[in-house]
Amino acid sequence: MPPITNPKSSAAPTALIYITIGALLTVWSGVWFLYRSSTQNASPGGNYVCLGLLLTGIALLAIGFGIGSIHRKAQSGELAAQDHAAKATAVAKDPAIVTKVGP
Secondary structure, three states, X not given: OOOOOOOOOOHHHHHHHHHHHXXXXXXXXXXXXXXXXXXXXXXXXXXXXXXXXXXXXXXXXXXXHHHHHHHHHHHHHHHHHHHHHHHHXXXXXXXXXXXXXXX
């Protein structure tokens, strides 16, 4: 297995962007929805747009948290596989490294 040449990936900034945009969209859609509910002459079509933006913000939040979680698990798996491959290579080069287990 080739070593990881670039442990930094674009997943963390991407997740941060999704979470930021999702949070802002959710908050401002909620503010807009409260404003629309306080006015008497609000059109019903605007409510659909407002609800759509609110749900889009929530979906972007979920995607952002999902990307972050997947990235952390994948990175720890890659590092564990790299460590295992390095140990196997070291044992193959020098069998005296192998330690005895038990009495």
